[in-house]
Amino acid sequence: MDATTAAVSKRLPGLKKKSSSRSGLRNLVQGCWSYRSPVEKKPDPQPNLPQFSISALPDDVLLDCLARMPRAALQTAMMVCQKWRSILKSTEFYEMRKQNGRVENLLFVFGGAGTGFLSAVYCKSSGSWRAGLLCSGRSIAENDWLSGYHNENHALLHAQPAVIKHRIFILGANPCRFSKSVGIECTIVYDAWTKTLRRGAPMHCPRKKFACCVIADRIFVAGGANRNDSGRDAITDSEMYIPELDAWKPIASMPRKRYGGLGAAVNGVFYVIGGLKFSSTLWSSMQPYIYVASMDAFDTNLNCWQKTKVLPMDGCVIACTVVGRAIYMLTSHAVELSFWKYDTWDESFTRVKPPPIPSPLRIDNCLKFSCVTMGSDVYIIQVGGSIDDLLRRSGRNGRGYKEGLVLIYDTCTLEWSRGPDLPYVKNGATCTVVQC
Structure with a gap:
């Protein structure tokens, strides 16, 4: 920097040193293309579906489901709950198994x-x-x-x-x-x-x-x-x-x-x-x-x-x-x-x-x-x-x-x-x- 330029810089503090052509090109590109972090697309909200368990099934449907179990599983099924035990001991359960060919x-x-x-x-x-x-x-x-x-x-x-x-x-x-x-x-x-x-x-x-x-x-x-x-x-x-x-x-x-x-x-x-x-x-x-x-x-x-x-x-x-x-x-x-x-x-x-x-x-x-x-x-x-x-x-x-x-x-x-x-x-x- 010569004496003239230094003197101008003292008088005009906002004046900056001129950058090289390569730096200018880089600044131009950065100004045109700014990096933006990717935004994750949120899935569309699903409708709220009611939650069902097998015990919530109607009694006749539950009876038909239980009647199709293999004989080896009946002993364990009786220990699930009192409702299952009463169903498995009922006359209707035995007759349903006979109809389904499970006996x-x-x-x-x-x-x-x-x-x-x-x-x-x-x-x-x-x-x-x-x-x-x-x-x-x-x-x-x-x-x-x-x-x-x-x-x-x-x-x-x-x-x-x-x-x-x-x-x-x-x-x-x-x-x-x-x-x-x-x-x-x-x-x-x-x-x-x-x-x-x-x-x-x-x-x-x-x-x-x-x-x-x-x-x-x-x-x-x-x-x-x-x-x-x-x-x-x-x-x-x-x-x-x-x-x-x-x-x-x-x-x-x-x-x-x-x-x-x-x-x-x-x-x-x-x-x-x-x-x-x-x-x-x-x-x-x-x-x-x-x-x-x-x-x-x-x-x-x-x-x-x-x-x-x-x-x-x-x-x-x-x-x-x-x-x-x-x-x-x-x-x-x-x-x-x-x-x-x-x-x-x-x-x-x-x-x-x-x-x-x-x-x-x-x-x-x-x-x-x-x-x-x-x-x-x-x-x-x-x-x-x-x-x-x-x-x-x-x-x-x-x-x-x-x-x-x-x-x-x-x-x-x-x-x-x-x-x-x-x-x-x-x-x-x-x-x-x-x-x-």
């Missing part, structure tokens, strides 16, 4: 083994058995009344099952007399959905070897013998159980005594078939009892017993089941088995093709069969005893071997087939089918 037939076999209740479950769709304990050790610890049954080898030896929807009522189980529990005589209720046991009201008469059936969600029992009576005399007493009240009430007594009779229900009629009649000459006769070759029928609508029907077959009826309007009966004739069909509409008996068991048989005294229905098929399950002739034919020796035969009779094709053998269940006694 299937499961064959249960119960047996006591001294160390706990053993059970075996057969699923028709898979064609296989699954065995295990009916209740866990924790259940025993939490329920003192179970210990009397849990520790008894023959707790279910004379028990009878009755099924109402997905619940199995085990009647006449024999508790351990040495148990510390007081008043443990009861009806054992098993829920096939939740896999839990609970205690129900005991029968007025603690009986064994009695007949039972279910009609319109009511359990009917008749006959047998009083377990507390050392004389083991057959009785005619009959009772009815009301599940929602957990109470038994007496009904009209049978016209004759029956010990070991079998029960079946068709169209509101309770049939009591066969059985034994103990003789009054117990000590003077080598044959202290005789078979009762007849059956009595109790009409639940008329609340009375009808005329006795004579059975045409000889020997004793050892198992029976119902398919439609017909009662199928398995009978023993000392050295062979026969199979009969009784049509309740025209009251006719027909002898049908016997089960494929070779005869003559030397049947062990402990041999026991049970008959159940799955769909249109009759299942005959050997739940106890031994068949010596079958052991010899298969190359095995010895007595007392439990075969566990499962024979299936198709009532449509009238043919027999062999099912998978029953897993080992000691003292298997209670056998029934549940739709769950």
Whole structure:
């Protein structure tokens, strides 16, 4: 800067030094294009939608949703809330599952083994058995009344099952007399959905070897013998159980005594078939009892017993089941088995093709069969005893071997087939089918 310029600058303090051309261009560009930070575009506001939960659904819609759950999830669903629990325990829920095809037939076999209740479950769709304990050790610890049954080898030896929807009522189980529990005589209720046991009201008469059936969600029992009576005399007493009240009430007594009779229900009629009649000459006769070759029928609508029907077959009826309007009966004739069909509409008996068991048989005294229905098929399950002739034919020796035969009779094709053998269940006694 020369002297002249310096002097001018002193006189004119607003005068600045002239910038170079490059700086001027930069200033020009900056003046034209100023940096602006990007502005985030806000999304358009959404309309306020109401928030719904599954519990806010109408009851009929909620019922339909819950009815479509798999059976394995029902136990957990019952613990969600009180409303769900009440829905899942309702009759409407069970009927909705049936309409949706969510129920299937499961064959249960119960047996006591001294160390706990053993059970075996057969699923028709898979064609296989699954065995295990009916209740866990924790259940025993939490329920003192179970210990009397849990520790008894023959707790279910004379028990009878009755099924109402997905619940199995085990009647006449024999508790351990040495148990510390007081008043443990009861009806054992098993829920096939939740896999839990609970205690129900005991029968007025603690009986064994009695007949039972279910009609319109009511359990009917008749006959047998009083377990507390050392004389083991057959009785005619009959009772009815009301599940929602957990109470038994007496009904009209049978016209004759029956010990070991079998029960079946068709169209509101309770049939009591066969059985034994103990003789009054117990000590003077080598044959202290005789078979009762007849059956009595109790009409639940008329609340009375009808005329006795004579059975045409000889020997004793050892198992029976119902398919439609017909009662199928398995009978023993000392050295062979026969199979009969009784049509309740025209009251006719027909002898049908016997089960494929070779005869003559030397049947062990402990041999026991049970008959159940799955769909249109009759299942005959050997739940106890031994068949010596079958052991010899298969190359095995010895007595007392439990075969566990499962024979299936198709009532449509009238043919027999062999099912998978029953897993080992000691003292298997209670056998029934549940739709769950």
